[in-house]
Amino acid sequence: MNDDVLICRCQEITRGEILEAIHDGATTVDGVKRRTRACMGLCQGKTCERLIQGIIAEETGKNRAEIQPQKTRMPVRPLKLSVLGGSRKDEV
C-alpha cells in the first residue's frame, strides 16, 4: 500500500504519517491517535481504527488481535449538547 493513502479520512491522516507515529514509539491505536490525530474526527475511528491496528501489527510483527484498540467513550455517535444538557431543571 502506498504511503500517501488516506487511512483516517476525517482528519486526513496518511499511511505514511501512521508509520511515522509507530516509529516514534506508538504501539497501540491510542498511541497513534495521540501522535497523528487519527480517530479524533467526526466518526471517532469507526473505519480507521481497524486499519491502524493492521498497520501496527504489520510493523511490529504481531497479530492484529494483539494490538490494543482505542478506549471506548460515550456518546459513540454524535449527540447534540441540548440532548445531553438541555432539559435539566435543577441548577448544577
Added chain:
Amino acid sequence: MKYDVIIVGGGIIGCSVAYYLSKRNQKVLLLEKRDHAQGSAGATDGVVSYHTKKPGAQMDLAVQSLKLYETLEKELGESVEFVPDCGGMQLAENKDQWDMLSKIADKQRESGVDIRMISIDEAREIEPQLAPDLYGVLYAPCGGKVEPIKLTMAFLHAAKRQGVEVKNHLGVTEIKKDSAGKVIGVVTEDGSFYEAPKVVISSGSWSAEVGKMAGLDLPIKPRRGQLLVTEAVGPFMHCTAQCALYNVIKFMPETIKDPKILHIGASLSIHQTENGGLLIGGTREWAGFDRFNSLEAVEAIAHRALRFFPALKNVSVIRAFAGLRPYTPDSKALIGGTKKVPGLYLAAGHEGDGIALAPITGKLLSEEIVDGRSSYSLEPFSPDRFS
C-alpha cells in the same frame, strides 16, 4: 549505563524537564511506564493563561511560563498550535460571583498582569456568543491556548534530537540509594539497573507511588477531570473561557456549600481548537484512579456550556473523555530537590496548571539541578513544605 539525570515519567512535565536539561548538555535518560501524554496532557484542554492561577508564586510562574511560550514553537521546531493572546474570560452569573472574582483579580494583579472586570455588554463585543443575561466578566487580554499532546511530543522530539535517551513502556520499580541515603539510580521492571546521581520524579498523578520507592510520603492524589469534545464548527469563539465557579472551586473550595457542586466540582472551561472543535470541561472529582466518564458529569458539563453559550444547543458532542490530574493540598506543584533524599528531585502535582506551567517547570528545575539554584526561587514549591 550511567547518566547525569534519570527522569521517571515522560508526560508533559517530564518531557519539558528532559528538554531543558538537554539544553544544558546533561546526559539524560527518560523513562515512561506507558506512553507519552497518556496521563493528564492527553486528557485536558489547552488553556494557557494566568487569570486562572492562584495569586502569588503560582501566578509568578505562569507569567514567566507564558513568556517562554512566545518562542517555544520556533525553538522546538514543530507546531504546537499555540495561539498567543487569544485572551481569557471568567464569566460571572451574579453580583456575588462578580465580587469574588474582583477580589481574586486584585490579588492577581500584584504579579503585574493585565486583568480587568468588564460589563457583559463589553464582553459580548469580544465574544458575541456569550449569554446576554450574565452579570459581568473578568477579562485578561493576554494568555493563550495550545495543543497539550502536541506540546508534549514537541518537547520529547527536541529532547531526543539533543541526545536524551528515551524508553517508553518501561516502568521503574525501585529507586536505589547508597548507604548514606543518596540516590544512585533506578531499577526498571525488566530488572535492569540504570545509574545516575540525580533522579527526577515527574510521574503526575502516580507520583506518590513512585515517591514511596524512595521512602517519601508525597501528598499528591489523583483528581479526575471529565471533558467533552464537539464536532468541528466554524469560528465560534476566540477567547478561552471559564465560569466564575472555576476559580472559586480552585482557590476557595471552602466557600462552596452546594453539595451537588462539591460532589463533582463541575465548572465550565471552554475553548475552540485549531481544527474547529470545542473542548468543554470540566470536573474536579475524587474517583481514585478511575478514568472513565460518568453520565452525571457529562450532563452537568453540557448543561453549564449551554448556560453560558446558548447557541451551542445544536452542536454535537463526538466524544467525552476523562483523565487524572495530580492534586496537592495547597494547589501548588512540587518542584525542586528534597532534603530527605539527596539527589532526588520532584516536578509533579500541577493539577490543572501543568500545561501552562510545563515550560517554566522544566527550565527552573534544570537550573536547580545543574547550577544548584534557579533564577526564580522554587522555595514556595519545595517538596519538603508539607512536613
